[in-house]
Every structure is written in C-alpha cells, then in structure tokens.
Amino acid sequence: NAGVTQTPKFQVLKTGQSMTLQCAQDMNHEYMSWYRQDPGMGLRLIHYSVGAGITDQGEVPNGYNVSRSTTEDFPLRLLSAAPSQTSVYFCASRAGTGGVLAKNIQYFGAGTRLSVL
C-alpha cells in the first residue's frame, strides 16, 4: 500500500517558470489537500478538495491552482513561480466527508522541496 505519493522530491525553478507538483493516493480517500511548510510557520493550507470535481481555497491560495479530475490525483500547479514560493510542499489525504472528516487521520506524502531562484 503506497499511501500518498508525491513527485518530484526536489525541484529548482527560475522565476516565472511554471510547473506541476504531482500527488496521488491509493486509499480511495475523498479529501485531499496541499500544504506548504515554511520555517517557524508550521504547515499552511493552500488548497483542498472534498471529492472529484470539487476544490476550494485554503489559507494561502495565491499563485497556485489545483484540479481534481479523479479521486486518486490532486496536482498542484504553479503558473508563474516566484521566490516567495520557495518552500516544502506536502500533499495529504483523509477518509470521509462532512462531519466525519474532522476526526479522521490525515496521511501525508513525503514532500516536495521547491526552490525558486
């Protein structure tokens, strides 16, 4: 059971370049999310999805796009990378919907370390 798989593990971009961070889960979880981790700020929610075709913004959505065409995949797109987007990105998934969702454990991928020069 692979759990949550993120690719790539490391990436270096130049300012203005675009890229997609991939995330896939094999647990049939409805809820998927993207976080960024910056020193001293913990993990902050970028975007999330409660099921295929449904996405919504988190705390820090600017500069990022997401889509959810299947239950398994939840890619994160940087349209025009900026140095402020240098961070470690985590994808996560949780089972359940509605009120049940809150109690369920969130499982994380191994992270993508992104540097924007």
Add this chain to the structure above:
Amino acid sequence: AQKVTQAQTEISVVEKEDVTLDCVYETRDTTYYLFWYKQPPSGELVFLIRRNSFDEQNEISGRYSWNFQKSTSSFNFTITASQVVDSAVYFCALSGIMEYGNKLVFGAGTILRVKS
C-alpha cells in the same frame, strides 16, 4: 477562528531527560479533534495520536504520554526518558466540525533536540 499555539520554538535536552511539549488551542466548536504529528530529520510527517474533545482521559503509549485539559485548552505531549531518535519537529493540530470546514490547522511546531 481556529488557532493552535506551540510557544516553544526549540527545546534541547540530554538523553534520558523527560521533556514536555506544550500545545494550546482556540476553537468555537464544541466537537473537535486534536492531533500530534512527528517530523523526523528525513522530512516525512508521522501521525502520533488523535484525541476528541469529549475524551479528557490521558493517554500513554510507551515513553509517550498526552495530557488533554479542556479547561485550559491544552493538549501537551510528554516524552519520558528521551532518546536521540526522538529528535524531530513536533506539530500539534486541530480539526473542528463546524468552523473552518473540517480543515486541519497546525501549530508552528517545536524542534526537539536530544543530545547524547
């Protein structure tokens, strides 16, 4: 709004010492869930424990124990007889039912360094 505060940015202890990591939370929900995650130097996030707002019983798992006190909105984590392998960043997190759409809100994390 929901908020999690981990006031201790970094803690250093010597092996075999006991150490407590503090977590204080804010929420307007009456039903909510608290979590602790560990992030070792390798970078992945590892789930440690979940506690719901109706269960104030303390929990012990080996050298780890958790003290949940609703009256002080705290969910502290104690490691007994710390070991070098406990060196990691520890995150406390909160998930509510009504407010914030079930999103998981994290504290800033506490870096624990255990020296041999």
